[in-house]
Amino acid sequence: MSEDDTAQPASQTASTVERAADVLVLFAESARPTLGVTEIADKLSLSKAAVHRILASLRSRGLVELDEETRRYALGLMSMRLGLAYLDRIDLRGIAAPELAALSAETGETATLSVRSGDSRIYLEQVTPAREVRMSVTLGVPYPLHVGASSKAFLAFLPEAERDAYLTRHAPGERGTLNEQAEHVRQVGYAVSYGERQPGAGSVAAPVFDHTGRPAAAVSVCGPLERFRNEADSCAKALLQATTRISSRLGHTT
């Protein structure tokens, strides 16, 4: 019966620090931009005195700010710096790696991660399944941003002006067709390709979004064309779950 359902309660903790952390979390989760001492004390079942002490300490480090007029507290500049520091240090490859591994294991196909580089796309990472016939991509080589599932998934979610500028530069003749395809990709959330970039290969791909809502990368599941035709649908489902998780670690909120 003594199962701890929480996330790993470390044996040695400092309860005062946990209370202070709860206060910060409350600011992050509350709908309101400012909170009062009593309000916080009620919600966290702490005494007003304790909340006051905590706020005074957090304030001394800039994590929260006090509006002298209203006597209400809000998150401070240092809180913002914490968030930006996190975002600065995001290691996309590191975050995606376990998801790619899981995707590959689940689908039995190759999972890839690619990012935009100027007007091109390059593969950053891949995980291949342990099968005799499998697909493998070349990391670091630039491909066009409008050919193949990963490219189309990325392109579809770019702001319209940017997509159009790209298409005018690189594929003016196909602008109409590609814009229509992009519309479809946005509706279903992923792009499919059968032998488009690479003859004999099939692929489904979906974008990963950053905290500003822009596509930051694309993840694909790809394999030999013959057997991939049957798998595409089921792959897409797992793919979208993986990209959703990665996006949320980049700060994307639905």
Added chain:
Amino acid sequence: MSEDDTAQPASQTASTVERAADVLVLFAESARPTLGVTEIADKLSLSKAAVHRILASLRSRGLVELDEETRRYALGLMSMRLGLAYLDRIDLRGIAAPELAALSAETGETATLSVRSGDSRIYLEQVTPAREVRMSVTLGVPYPLHVGASSKAFLAFLPEAERDAYLTRHAPGERGTLNEQAEHVRQVGYAVSYGERQPGAGSVAAPVFDHTGRPAAAVSVCGPLERFRNEADSCAKALLQATTRISSRLGHTT
């Protein structure tokens, strides 16, 4: 009469919370993405045991994460959420208001704040000086994004593709001239206008940037043309200091 605007530690604080806050700040300010217990203890002159307890507590709330492999700590998802919560709640007008008041007082002219709205710009706020002859703008009315100092300051710092798309739509004939002017605005950091949007009025304006580096608003100092010609230079200096401060509150890092 007791004006203590510094980060004065209030009489009643919780030292443990302050130590924990110091740990978080260290993560934000350190160049490295991960820190070890000993490293933190050394830098903050705390015992390893204390740091360990603090980290365990912060970890239980998701503010920091532990890489089980390397036994090193990094900022957690909750830290990111704090930052994003701060950014979500930014009250541009509230932040700018005191800066506008100071600008107006220092220059003796009108200070304004405007933001983009689609392909237009509207004044959000203004502070006028206590002089008989002064300038006043109309809040909330849309103006073109390429006429007047505030518009040009904003436009100049938009991504090239976006600026070009706008100019093609709204001022195709002046594209060359305006792009050249934009280049100059970027170099000096502000835009000047003599009677451009409003006959008889002069203005210097500079953009305010958000944490992604995009222009989020424009601040201007403006006044009656005759006397403003002599003031423009000195106004520009104060203007840039003000916009730099506002930008930093929006998370902009140089």
Added chain:
DNA sequence: CCAGTTGTTCCTTTTTTCGGAATACTGTTC
């Protein structure tokens, strides 16, 4: 394989926080 780190735990002393109640403010209502 061993020395030198680093992270973690233990345990007693000491320092700190806790929390209720008193106090000081602020803006509102009658």
Added chain:
DNA sequence: GAACAGTATTCCGAAAAAAGGAACAACTGG
């Protein structure tokens, strides 16, 4: 204009919590 809710803030002794030195464990690299 004065009493009044509703705040935030301070005070205090009691009591719980953190500190920190040192032992222990788990690695790393020579």
